[in-house]
Amino acid sequence: MAVTVATGAVKTKREGTFGYLLPALLLIAFFFIVPVLMLLVRSVLEPEPGLQNYAVLLGSTTYLRVFLNTFMVAGVVTLVSIVIGYPVAWLLAIMPERWSRIVLAIIILSMWTNLLARTYAWMVLLQRTGVVNKTLMGLGLIDQPLALVNNLVGVTIGMTYIMLPFVILPLMGVIRAIDPAILRAAALCGAGRLQCFWRVLLPLSLPGIAAGALMVFVMSLGYFVTPALLGGTANMMLAELVAQFVQSLVNWGMGGAAALVLLVVTLALYAVQLRYFNPARGT
Amino acid sequence: MTQPFLSIRGIRKTYGTVTAVKSVGMDIAEGEFMTFLGPSGSGKSTTLYILAGFQDPTDGDILLKGRSLLSTPSHKRNIGMVFQRYTLFPHLSVGENVAFPLRIRRRPQAEIAERVKAALKLVRLEGFEDRMPANMSGGQQQRVALARALVYNPPVLLMDEPLSALDKKLREEIQFEIRRIHQETGVTILYVTHDQEEALRLSDRIAVFSQGEIDQIGTGPELYSNPATRFVAGFIGDSNFLDATVVASHAGKAKLSLGDGAVVEDVPLHGASTASGKASLMLRPERLSLSRASVPSGIAVTVRDITFLGNNVEVSTATSAGADLSVRLPFGHEAISSLARGEKAWLTFDTASAHAFA
Structure with a gap:
């Protein structure tokens, strides 16, 4: 009973x-x-039953280049975001609270600013006669303006800037949770600053790096606005391709196939993260 | 003249207008177990952190074998430390935690394996190499931390309240282990605690910290039987304090009036007597005798409460002036059989065991 x-x-x-x-x-x-x-x-x-959409998508070099571009840009953006974001997150974690609040507010405010406005701002900064090129030429570092927009360089710069908060915020949380006494213990064990970082701080912040990297990589894979504005027509990314299939060509079959390939890759990455970097598993 | 092994000289530490350590100095012999005892905020931990190199003193110097440590950063001081909190590297196994200092020092693999094994044996955790710290109890983690701090044979081991997070029984068990390890390795230990019992149990000598200064350094028995200040008297062992007036003093002994016409003579007097002659008379509860018959030289009291403490019985009493005096007597003592609350009694003591603080 x-x-x-x-x-x-x-x-x-x-x-x-x-x-x-x-x-x-x-x-x-x-x-x-x-x-x-x-x-x-x-x-x-569509247009008729079968896997021919996928065959076309994965069989043509044009489309494969789009995939390659997408993964390359997402990979570089992720890498650069972490390399730039890690020191910021670390500083935020060890700064006195009143200072870190201000810096955090600046980072979050930039996230709240309209995405289009921010991307157009980068166009202005990066164009041939923009501030960046003018400054570099004024300093005599270059003779000819660098091609910084309408290509993947522009896309990478613009997207890294947009993705940075998504790396900084989870990393800051993870680094803050590391007991400073553990780093002191490492120092007394003989570890200098660099060894403290490589042997203790970095391994302990790995879950934060993984979380931030996954977020940025996945978001970058499907990003549309920045590649569309800062990238050239020659260097299309996946989201642009999907948009083109659906909007210009009204080919829902190909658009759907491209979107699903993206979804499958994303889910696979998520599965990898869960398997190897799940904090609940204690790794 | 041999130079001291470790010499702390005139350490002072201020943060802005706040003074954490006023003036701390002492010499420590090789192999000595020295405990910094004091309440929180007394400067004992700050002094230890200065030794570890986590903080720089505002003034003063620290010499190890005659050479100043101050310009050496923490990671080059070759000092061992066990912390109050659990500081094992959570991503490394127990074996790798203990191996960490040796890997940093680039010792050969065979030597690392051998020394890790020996260190774990020393703390009685043989065979725990592959455990992760998260799967160990607090006591076990602190033992591993001890093994990690000793594996590179540092000349000095610092311990910052390492047992404060553990429960009483486990604490006593590990205190015993620390004593054994100290005897086996001969390492010089500087130990910080606010627990007088722990200090007495472990140390060769104790430095009693109060408000950024050392009130007294001595062995446990020295501090107990001859406290230099009222603070030390109150911190080491249990004590009663009675307001008294110095009537006369000569060669460190005083004649005191306790009011009510009670006068005691030949009480050791500490500190310069003030114009008002006001002083505190310290009486150990276990050095007081209780008599139920009137004693002319005794302190007349009323019994407030009787508490059974196992091998002792504590009798709480109050003088007519309202001062509390507790007396500790062995269980079964004839003076307390059928003693009742509210009863009158007289307390007497050996004046040599009492101390007056001006």
Whole structure:
């Protein structure tokens, strides 16, 4: 008898929890899962049933270059974001609270500023007669203006800037959680600054690096605005390709296939992160 | 003349207008177990951190074997330290934690393996090499931290309240281990604690810190039987304090009036007596005798409470002036059989065991 009662109680509790999740689940189901499934269906049904959309997408060098561009830009943006973001996150973590609040506010304010405005600002800065080129030429470092927009260099610069907060914020949280006494212990064990960093600080902040890197990489893979404005037509990225299929060519089959390839890659990366960098697993 | 092994000289540390350490100096012999004892904020931890190189003193110097340590950064001081909090590297196994200082020193692999094994044996954690720190108890983690701090044979080991996070029973067990390890390795230990019992149990000598200064340095028995200040008397062992007036003093002994006409003579007097003659008379609860018959030279008191403490019985009493005096007597002592609350009693003591602080 007692067992039955206990099971019943557990069941009720679970149903209760599920109830709270229901609105969010419905929202995701209707506005995410259903459209994705529809895309999947259209990618294998249009213009006629079969996998020919995927064959075209993965078989043509033009499209493969788009994939290559996308992964390369996302990879470089991720790498540069971490290299630039790590010292910032570390400083934020060790700064006195009143200073770190100000710096954090600046970082977050930049995130709240309109994305288009920020991207156009980069166009102005990076163009042939922009501030960057003029300064470099004025200093005599270059004779000819550098081509900084309408190519992947511009895309990388613009996207790195936009992605930085997504690296800094999780990293700062992880670094803040590291007990400074552990670093003191490392110092007394004989580790200099560099060894403290390589052997203790970096391994301990790895979950933050992984979280930030995944976020930036995945967001970069599907990014549209910045590549569309700062990139040239010659160096298309995946999101632009999807937009072109759907908007200009009205080819939902190819658009869906491209979007799904992107989704599969993203999910695979997420799975890798869960497997190797899940803090709950204690690694 | 042999130079002291470790010499702390006139250390002072200020933060802006706040003075954390006023003036701390002492010499420590090789192999000595020296404890810094004091309440929080007394400057004992700051002094230890200056030794570790985490902070620079405003003034003063620290000499190890005659050479100043101050210009050497922490990681080159070759000093071992165990911290109050758990500071094992969470991403490394126990074996790798202990090996860490040796890897930094680029010792050969075979030597590392051998020394890690020996260090873990020393703290009785043989075979725990592959455990992760997260899967160990607090006591075990502190033992590993001890092994990590000793594996490179540092000349000095600093310990900053390493047992304060552990429960009492475990604390006593590890205190015993620390004593054994001190005897086995002969390492010089500087130990910080606010627990007088821990200090007495572990140390060769104790430096009692109060408000950024050392009130007294001595062995446990010295501090207990001859405290230099009222603060030391209150911190080492239990004590009662009675207001008294110095009537006369000569050669470090005083004649005191306790009011009510009670007068005691030949009490050791510490500190320069003031014009008012006001002083504090310190009486150890275990050095007081209780008599139920009137004693002319005794202090008349009323029994307030009787507490059974196992092998001792504590009798709380109050003088007619309202001062509390507790008396500790062995269980079964005839003076306390059928003693009741509210009863009158007289306390007497050997004047040599009492101390007056002006």
